[in-house]
Amino acid sequence: MTVLPGNALQREGLSSAQPLDAAASFKFHCHPGVPCFTDCCRELELALSPYDVLRLRKSLSLSANDFLERYAIIEFGPDDLYPKVYLTMIDDGRASCPFVDPSTGCRVYADRPSACRTYPVGRGVSLDEQGTLHEQFILLHEEHCHGFAEEQTQTIANWQDDQQSKEYNRFNDLLLPLLKPAADSQSLVRFSDEQATLYIDTLYNLDLFKKKYLPDYALSADDQPALLSHALNWLLLQWQPAS
Ligand code: SF4
């Protein structure tokens, strides 16, 4: 199973992660009345996918460069296969998300990252040798989360609809051929430093990508998803000869 960046939410206190059948149901409901409201927006490592950044920038009306400078930490350590972009948390003793409001919740709710949408469902994807994408799911249960004590029954399908996560999944899945260049390969390939820089500059800094490679591409604010699609295809073409 390959877990893509947009599904990566890491936090201490994860008490269980159980495989979840695609048709299975589970009890869960999150709402402002739960005693743990917004607890999950603190002390977490929140990895952002390129589409997460695009949506957050839209919500905040920020250029790509300004968003990366103000809200992102880019890490590419010796054990990392590819660079990861994390949301910078606030130094308030609880490492809170910069967008959390204790009483009203998420200030960027309509454009919150995919990891915030999918919890408590974790989604992994893989490509088979024919290039067909396969999904697998797990149910994550954090100690502090009271959402499982609620009576509302969910299925993966209605949870994804409710959270409007399918567009996020669609864009995040497009990363898979970049992270795993050969469909029949069992393992991911570590990026070179040059690839890591190109990956970030192309997919996370769309303004830079457009300026360098598509200077004449007419673009309205609503065309950012189309620009990200261009960037993904462009990067894939750059790397195809090496795969
Ligand atoms: S983006 Fe919103 S939902 Fe996600 S951690 Fe921050 S405040 Fe919570």
Ligand code: SF4
């Ligand atoms: S119920 Fe779970 S997901 Fe909802 S606010 Fe509480 S900890 Fe977060």
